[in-house]
Amino acid sequence: MKRVVVDPITRIEGHLRVEVNVDEGTGQVTDALSSGTAWRGLELIMRDRDPRDAWAYIQRVCGVCTTAHALASVRAVEDALGIKIPKNANYIRNIMAATLTVQDHIVHFYHLHALDWVSPVDALAANPEATANLQNALLNGYKLPFVGPTAIPTEAYPHDFPAATPQYFAGIQAKVKAIVESGQLGIFSAQWWDHPDYKLLPPEVHLLAVAHYLEMLDKQRELVTPHVVFGGKNPHPHYVVGGMACSISLNDGNAPINTARLAIVDRAINMARTLANNYYLPDLLAIGTAYVKAGKVDGGGLAKTRVLAYGAYPIEEYNGTKSGGFFNNLLIRCNGVVENFGQGVANATFTEIKPEDVSAPEVFTESVEHGWYNYPDGDSKEIHPWEGITEPKFTGPKEGTGTQWQTLNEGGKYSWLKTPKWRGKLCEVGPLARYIIIYTKAQKGLLPEPTWAEKMMLDQVNAVSGALGLAPEVWLPTMVGRTAARGLDAQLNAEINKFFFDKLIANLKTGDTTVANMEKWEPSTWPKEAKGVGLYEAPRGGLSHWIDIKDGKTANYQCVVPTTWNACPRDDKAGHGAYELAMMDTHVAIPDKPLEIAKVIRSFDPCMACATHMYNAKGERINVITTDPYSGTKIEK
Amino acid sequence: MEKRESMWDVYLRKGMSRRSFLKGCVTLTSLMGLSTASLSKVVEAAETKPLPVVIWIHGHECTGCDESFIRSASPLASDVVLNDIALEYDHLLSAACGEPFEAHLEQTIQKYRGQYILAVEGAVSTKDNGIYCMSGGHTFTSMLQHAAEHAAAVIAYGTCAAYGGIQAAKPNPTGSSGIAHFVGRAPVVNVPGCPPIPEVMTGVVMHVALFGTLPPLDSENRPKQFYGNRIHDTCYRRPFFDAGMFAERFDDAGAKAGWCLYKLGCRGPETYNSCGNIRWYQGMSYPIQSGAPCIGCSNAHFWDEDPMSQRMPEYGPLGNVDKIGAGLAAVTTLGVVAHGAASVVQRNKREEEE
Numbered sequence: 003m004k005r006v007v008v009d010p011i012t013r014i015e016g017h018l019r020v021e022v023n024v025d026e027g028t029g030q031v032t033d034a035l036s037s038g039t040a041w042r043g044l045e046l047i048m049r050d051r052d053p054r055d056a057w058a059y060i061q062r063v064c065g066v067c068t069t070a071h072a073l074a075s076v077r078a079v080e081d082a083l084g085i086k087i088p089k090n091a092n093y094i095r096n097i098m099a100a101t102l103t104v105q106d107h108i109v110h111f112y113h114l115h116a117l118d119w120v121s122p123v124d125a126l127a128a129n130p131e132a133t134a135n136l137q138n139a140l141l142n143g144y145k146l147p148f149v150g151p152t153a154i155p156t157e158a159y160p161h162d163f164p165a166a167t168p169q170y171f172a173g174i175q176a177k178v179k180a181i182v183e184s185g186q187l188g189i190f191s192a193q194w195w196d197h198p199d200y201k202l203l204p205p206e207v208h209l210l211a212v213a214h215y216l217e218m219l220d221k222q223r224e225l226v227t228p229h230v231v232f233g234g235k236n237p238h239p240h241y242v243v244g245g246m247a248c249s250i251s252l253n254d255g256n257a258p259i260n261t262a263r264l265a266i267v268d269r270a271i272n273m274a275r276t277l278a279n280n281y282y283l284p285d286l287l288a289i290g291t292a293y294v295k296a297g298k299v300d301g302g303g304l305a306k307t308r309v310l311a312y313g314a315y316p317i318e319e320y321n322g323t324k325s326g327g328f329f330n331n332l333l334i335r336c337n338g339v340v341e342n343f344g345q346g347v348a349n350a351t352f353t354e355i356k357p358e359d360v361s362a363p364e365v366f367t368e369s370v371e372h373g374w375y376n377y378p379d380g381d382s383k384e385i386h387p388w389e390g391i392t393e394p395k396f397t398g399p400k401e402g403t404g405t406q407w408q409t410l411n412e413g414g415k416y417s418w419l420k421t422p423k424w425r426g427k428l429c430e431v432g433p434l435a436r437y438i439i440i441y442t443k444a445q446k447g448l449l450p451e452p453t454w455a456e457k458m459m460l461d462q463v464n465a466v467s468g469a470l471g472l473a474p475e476v477w478l479p480t481m482v483g484r485t486a487a488r489g490l491d492a493q494l495n496a497e498i499n500k501f502f503f504d505k506l507i508a509n510l511k512t513g514d515t516t517v518a519n520m521e522k523w524e525p526s527t528w529p530k531e532a533k534g535v536g537l538y539e540a541p542r543g544g545l546s547h548w549i550d551i552k553d554g555k556t557a558n559y560q561c562v563v564p565t566t567w568n569a570c571p572r573d574d575k576a577g578h579g580a581y582e583l584a585m586m587d588t589h590v591a592i593p594d595k596p597l598e599i600a601k602v603i604r605s606f607d608p609c610m611a612c613a614t615h616m617y618n619a620k621g622e623r624i625n626v627i628t629t630d631p632y633s634g635t636k637i638e639k
Numbered sequence: 640m641e642k643r644e645s646m647w648d649v650y651l652r653k654g655m656s657r658r659s660f661l662k663g664c665v666t667l668t669s670l671m672g673l674s675t676a677s678l679s680k681v682v683e684a685a686e687t688k689p690l691p692v693v694i695w696i697h698g699h700e701c702t703g704c705d706e707s708f709i710r711s712a713s714p715l716a717s718d719v720v721l722n723d724i725a726l727e728y729d730h731l732l733s734a735a736c737g738e739p740f741e742a743h744l745e746q747t748i749q750k751y752r753g754q755y756i757l758a759v760e761g762a763v764s765t766k767d768n769g770i771y772c773m774s775g776g777h778t779f780t781s782m783l784q785h786a787a788e789h790a791a792a793v794i795a796y797g798t799c800a801a802y803g804g805i806q807a808a809k810p811n812p813t814g815s816s817g818i819a820h821f822v823g824r825a826p827v828v829n830v831p832g833c834p835p836i837p838e839v840m841t842g843v844v845m846h847v848a849l850f851g852t853l854p855p856l857d858s859e860n861r862p863k864q865f866y867g868n869r870i871h872d873t874c875y876r877r878p879f880f881d882a883g884m885f886a887e888r889f890d891d892a893g894a895k896a897g898w899c900l901y902k903l904g905c906r907g908p909e910t911y912n913s914c915g916n917i918r919w920y921q922g923m924s925y926p927i928q929s930g931a932p933c934i935g936c937s938n939a940h941f942w943d944e945d946p947m948s949q950r951m952p953e954y955g956p957l958g959n960v961d962k963i964g965a966g967l968a969a970v971t972t973l974g975v976v977a978h979g980a981a982s983v984v985q986r987n988k989r990e991e992e993e
Contacts, residue, residue: 007776040779063701234919234930247932257895258928259930
């Protein structure tokens with residue numbers, strides 16, 4: 003048995019360490035731990051501040067899924083205060099959310115995940131002519147022809163098309179060769195390029211994917227221009243409680259939003275659809291098919307047992323989360339939990355998440371048995387986010403010192419993440435969860451009148467199942483399935499973006515240009531105490547923000563984010579979280595080069611800064627606080 | 640040490656003439672503010688000086704600065720990363736991870752001792768020996784100190800690295816601070832912003848790659864070319880401020896007409912940044928242009944200058960802003976002085992409260 007440590011895990015957001023015990027004979031992982039190794043305490047920082055500012059602070063949880071936390075935050079505050087945002091604001095927020103999802107997925111696939119599958123070194127052996135032929139074959143064979151209800155077609159033809167000429171690929175290959183021969187590999191340094199997994203793909207796939215890595219690095223920036231138009235910048239666009247700050251006027255030259263600005267948004271949306279259809283999905287299916295055909299259908303883990311989602315995209319403006327407005331108005335009704343999908347859809351069960359569940363003290367909770375926190379009434383106590391407690395309690399590693407770790411202690415505390423639970427159970431979240439839930443609901447007759455988006459999801463799943471020749475319950479809950487679901491989600495969200503853009507234009511046509519409801523802007527209009535929750539199906543999965551407002555100030559703020567669900571430490575009763583189970587469900591060929599471990603972890607698109615800052619709370623006992631920047635040179639014992 | 644490509648090598652490889660190389664050196668010399676007597680030194684440096692090696696490390700951060708960096712349009716991030724610098728270590732883009740990645744960091748530090756640029760994103764967590772920010776099994780603090788010790792220069796990317804940022808806001812649970820006190824003698828370039836503008840981030844690296852020197856800095860070590868103006872000085876809504884035309888609340892007639900956002904809390908008057916001139920996405924917008932008041936994200940302690948939606952109560956002892964900007968030049972000048980003073984009063988008030 004060999005203990006393998008991978009720290010830092012790179013090409014993710016934040017600081018993540020994993021440790022696995024590998025049987026060197028069989029390559030089987032017998033135990034795995036996932037540790038978030040940094041904690042910033044943002045929820046403590048939220049205390050006593052103006053709830054109308056919360057979005058700005060809490061958005062800084064994460065700059066990769068920027069916008070996600072701002073959106074969940076304004077939704078939480080609006081739920082607490084009973085603010086109904088205007089129609090236009092709902093559409094604009096949905097456009098910003100869909101924009102994030104597509105851009106984030108593309109960056110994940112090409113820049114954070116691709117180098118687990120493809121290698122610039124292997125690309126050197128490719129024949130440029132054969133690569134051009136491969137590109138044509140992919141466009142012929144692997145495009146998924148699904149579109150949403152386009153009301154106003156604004157694109158004459160697909161402007162962004164992959165080049166399929168030998169000269170193009172020869173040029174890319176020459177650049178890669180120059181880098182490799184220079185001895186300065188830069189970002190390509192020190193990877194396990196000789197790992198046998200890279201040989202699962204022919205050299206031409208490597209060259210094609212490296213070329214698209216570079217192209218997408220240049221193009222991803224253009225996909226987020228809707229954030230720049232509506233929110234002023236990206237990363238970290240601006241929001242306002244009650245709607246959006248970007249006033250619309252078709253009569254004023256200096257208006258934040260007018261027709262010319264909307265045209266920028268329209269162009270970005272069209273581009274996202276084209277990139278998803280012409281680059282992302284064909285590349286994804288080429289790689290995924292090769293892996294599945296090679297028998298690589300491991301890495302599923304918790305997805306086989308339990309997945310969770312809150313539901314996505316309120317179609318129209320709504321009144322509150324607790325009261326049900328959010329849940330009654332969803333474009334994708336994936337609010338629920340599917341258990342035992344891995345045993346076949348006939349054996350799977352679906353449990354809906356209902357409005358009353360968010361307030362019930364026993365449904366959504368967090369405990370800290372293996373997290374570096376202390377609960378006054380016992381670390382295994384399951385506490386609702388509105389009552390959340392934060393008391394950091396670092397206990398050090400199993401071997402090494404507090405500041406020089408050898409191995410962490412899986413028998414005790416080992417992570418800055420808490421362990422979130424749904425009815426006492428651990429769940430996986432993410433695009434994979436959304437697809438499993440919608441598919442299961444449809445198969446069980448629980449989606450009698452699917453929305454166009456739900457129908458598109460079912461069509462996508464069926465198309466991929468056909469291409470792979472496998473049933474959804476076989477390919478979806480796997481490492482490849484997790485990565486594939488993200489690609490399908492990108493195509494879906496690109497269409498959703500167009501859907502809400504068309505709705506925005508249609509509403510502007512009626513003469514309604516309102517973007518903010520300022521009726522309850524002044525704290526004097528607020529109740530003495532109010533609690534709220536904001537839900538959002540973020541790119542990485544279900545995100546919830548919880549706020550308790552007292553006397554016009556934030557008394558308590560808590561986020562339970564996708565990566566906390568997935569990367570959490572184990573629980574003595576409920577078992578392992580999604581990262582740990584996925585690693586334990588992954589075969590490792592060479593323990594000294596655990597590429598498969600890094601790959602299966604990256605299939606979740608980790609976002610550690612999100613995951614480790616979820617701890618608000620009351621924090622009464624944290625009263626020794628260093629604020630002097632000079633004091634860091636001192637060693638505190 | 641392995642031979643690395645110099646600017647002259649690049650000219651050779653690209654088939655450019657000695658004459659054009661020398662012309663480039665003359666341009667460089669004047670741009671760097673050196674006299675023509677220094678030309679021979681510039682030529683010598685450009686002939687032998689290798690392309691810059693960059694090590695990019697992460698402390699307490701959100702990766703928003705990395706994301707901003709790759710949003711750059713000119714230069715494109717792909718050109719920067721594959722052509723203009725050798726990015727040998729970066730948690731976001733590097734292929735490798737774990738032990739071989741950490742070993743590569745150490746090799747890079749040793750191989751390019753005294754020559755590499757250290758880019759730092761994120762704050763240093765100082766409380767409890769730095770255990771709130773661990774990477775590779777050791778503290779970020781120790782990693783920063785080690786990497787900075789042998790760096791030619793350090794770039795503090797973002798408000799977190801420059802001043803501590805969001806995690807250093809009250810009550811600063813992890814004792815976070817900017818990096819300046821942990822980098823030893825290496826010169827530091829502060830590039831604040833949450834995040835900084837993409838082209839400002841790549842601009843600093845491009846300056847080093849093109850001119851072989853750090854950009855000229857102001858007294859707070861910020862590149863003068865990007866932080867020389869207050870947003871207010873270059874804001875396209877400035878005429879409305881001067882004319883006393885303000886949005887009174889979000890989405891009112893003034894907000895739709897694009898009037899000044901001062902009364903909604905805009906921090907433009909005290910914020911040094913390029914949002915008003917370079918703007919975001921090559922001039923596409925910046926928060927004010929999209930109707931959102933500036934939150935002052937490149938200022939040292941902006942997170943504790945809340946609430947964001949208010950300027951000082953009733954705009955301080957200097958009176959109501961409506962009386963300040965009345966269109967007349969003299970009054971306008973008074974207005975500028977007045978709200979400059981108001982900002983100081985506001986800051987003093989905050990410090991008193993602390």
